[in-house]
Amino acid sequence: GENVEQHPSTLSVQEGDSAVIKCTYSDSASNYFPWYKQELGKRPQLIIDIRSNVGEKKDQRIAVTLNKTAKHFSLHITETQPEDSAVYFCAASRRGTDKLIFGTGTRLQVFP
Amino acid sequence: NAGVTQTPKFQVLKTGQSMTLQCAQDMNHNSMYWYRQDPGMGLRLIYYSASEGTTDKGEVPNGYNVSRLNKREFSLRLESAAPSQTSVYFCASRRGGSKNIQYFGAGTRLSVL
Numbered sequence: 001g002e003n004v005e006q007h008p009s010t011l012s013v014q015e016g017d018s019a020v021i022k023c024t025y026s027d028s029a030s031n032y033f034p035w036y037k038q039e040l041g042k043r044p045q046l047i048i049d050i051r052s053n054v055g056e057k058k059d060q061r062i063a064v065t066l067n068k069t070a071k072h073f074s075l076h077i078t079e080t081q082p083e084d085s086a087v088y089f090c091a092a093s094r095r096g097t098d099k100l101i102f103g104t105g106t107r108l109q110v111f112p
Numbered sequence: 113n114a115g116v117t118q119t120p121k122f123q124v125l126k127t128g129q130s131m132t133l134q135c136a137q138d139m140n141h142n143s144m145y146w147y148r149q150d151p152g153m154g155l156r157l158i159y160y161s162a163s164e165g166t167t168d169k170g171e172v173p174n175g176y177n178v179s180r181l182n183k184r185e186f187s188l189r190l191e192s193a194a195p196s197q198t199s200v201y202f203c204a205s206r207r208g209g210s211k212n213i214q215y216f217g218a219g220t221r222l223s224v225l
Contacts, residue, residue, distance in 0.1 A: 034212070102156075
């Protein structure tokens with residue numbers, strides 16, 4: 001069945017450094033790839049997304065890249081700040097379906 | 113505009129008890145979802161409803177039932193709670209269009225003793 005693998009499960013960085021989280025999906029028909037951020041005790045919220053017809057998308061300090069051939073997509077956070085500390089989830093969705101398949105999450109800790 | 117509202121926020125049950133988790137959205141979304149979140153497991157889909165009057169199983173439906181009462185409301189029922197159902201439950205809804213953007217409620221933290 002459909003599957004999304006996410007690595008690493010935990011990531012610790014110094015404030016100001018970059019962080020990269022990687023995901024791999026199994027369904028080659030997937031065409032939409034969102035990233036959600038969940039702060040401690042809060043609900044997941046969408047922070048950025050990318051469609052399969054685009055290779056990269058940026059929004060200020062965050063960016064997402066997609067390699068359709070390898071079925072990989074990644075989240076890049078530059079100049080990390082303590083408020084970036086959270087759990088990040090990648091997900092994949094196939095055209096014509098209502099389901100999102102989530103990765104298992106990455107706990108990012110940014111140390112001052 | 114409250115978005116997605118879940119009740120209750122916290123609940124403790126004894127094994128074998130039943131309860132219903134309530135979810136309502138005021139964004140006129142067609143699709144609604146129930147997920148459970150366990151440490152290291154991410155968000156796993158229990159059931160979803162693509163439109164009023166329809167429901168479908170997700171990845172982990174056993175032990176749960178759902179009702180799409182109307183376009184706004186989607187409830188999740190545990191008929192006979194088990195300790196394995198201790199989890200945080202999130203309801204979500206999706207606006208239409210080609211992007212599957214989901215909006216989550218604040219969650220219900222359930223403990224089954």
